[in-house]
Amino acid sequence: MGLGIKFLGTGAAEGIPAINCDCDHCTRAKLEGGSLVRARNAIIFSLPRYELLIDTPPDIRALLSKNKVRRIDGVFLTHSHYDHSGGLEEFLYWKADLDLFADPLMYEALQREDWGSRLPEIAFHFPCHPGIAVRFDGFFFTPFAVYHTVPCFGLAFYESERKIVYTSDTSSRFSNYAYCLMRQADLLIVNTPRFSPPHEGHITSIEALELKKRLGIKRLILTHFNHHNYPHDEMEEWAKVQDGVTIAYDGLEIEV
Numbered sequence: 001m002g003l004g005i006k007f008l009g010t011g012a013a014e015g016i017p018a019i020n021c022d023c024d025h026c027t028r029a030k031l032e033g034g035s036l037v038r039a040r041n042a043i044i045f046s047l048p049r050y051e052l053l054i055d056t057p058p059d060i061r062a063l064l065s066k067n068k069v070r071r072i073d074g075v076f077l078t079h080s081h082y083d084h085s086g087g088l089e090e091f092l093y094w095k096a097d098l099d100l101f102a103d104p105l106m107y108e109a110l111q112r113e114d115w116g117s118r119l120p121e122i123a124f125h126f127p128c129h130p131g132i133a134v135r136f137d138g139f140f141f142t143p144f145a146v147y148h149t150v151p152c153f154g155l156a157f158y159e160s161e162r163k164i165v166y167t168s169d170t171s172s173r174f175s176n177y178a179y180c181l182m183r184q185a186d187l188l189i190v191n192t193p194r195f196s197p198p199h200e201g202h203i204t205s206i207e208a209l210e211l212k213k214r215l216g217i218k219r220l221i222l223t224h225f226n227h228h229n230y231p232h233d234e235m236e237e238w239a240k241v242q243d244g245v246t247i248a249y250d251g252l253e254i255e256v
């Protein structure tokens with residue numbers, strides 16, 4: 001049995017088309033739709049007997065409806081940026097119990113004045129710490145810290161012989177510990193808003209490809225694109241001539 005991964009949203013902070021933007025990329029997205037349109041970042045991992053949603057973007061209500069998601073057991077929040085956590089409040093209307101995996105300081109930061117006190121109504125907070133594995137029945141994941149403009153955490157999933165790593169928003173600089181977790185992964189998923197050139201806050205698509213080669217990673221999926229990156233069809237053309245690279249789009253479902 002494989003692990004299922006579904007990409008609900010594959011856009012960066014502003015989504016595509018960005019509001020009030022008439023650049024070529026956004027204009028094409030408005031006219032042609034399809035995989036040129038990207039909602040903000042959310043991924044569902046179908047793990048053995050556990051459905052884990054990664055991040056709750058402001059679009060989450062529409063994304064869950066559109067993808068007919070009826071079951072989520074837990075939510076892992078990678079960081080407090082609005083494009084990753086802004087939809088958490090929607091879960092006040094989710095009719096089942098949820099686990100909320102979040103770094104303790106991030107959980108505190110999310111307790112905004114107007115609704116933060118209701119977080120315990122939304123979910124059972126499970127404090128997560130980088131480098132400390134969270135064991136389930138039949139798999140485990142290990143959160144690890146990445147360099148971003150606010151504290152941010154990637155995840156390494158281990159199930160049977162498989163290792164899948166998701167970095168979330170990260171700069172191209174990683175800790176040696178993170179390199180250990182990523183090395184020879186079966187699948188690495190990286191958020192790359194831009195294609196190039198190097199950028200302080202975010203790893204680029206080109207740098208993620210170099211990382212894949214250097215660490216002997218079998219397959220790379222790029223996601224979390226912004227309108228400065230190439231449109232989806234052009235990214236796919238580029239990925240075709242690379243080895244083991246997939247460009248995520250909203251609704252992409254894979255088995256690992």
Ligand SMILES: [Zn+2]
Nearest residue numbers: 012013083169
């Ligand atoms: Zn982001």
Ligand SMILES: [Zn+2]
Nearest residue numbers: 021023026227
């Ligand atoms: Zn634009």
Ligand SMILES: [Zn+2]
Nearest residue numbers: 079081148169
């Ligand atoms: Zn971010």
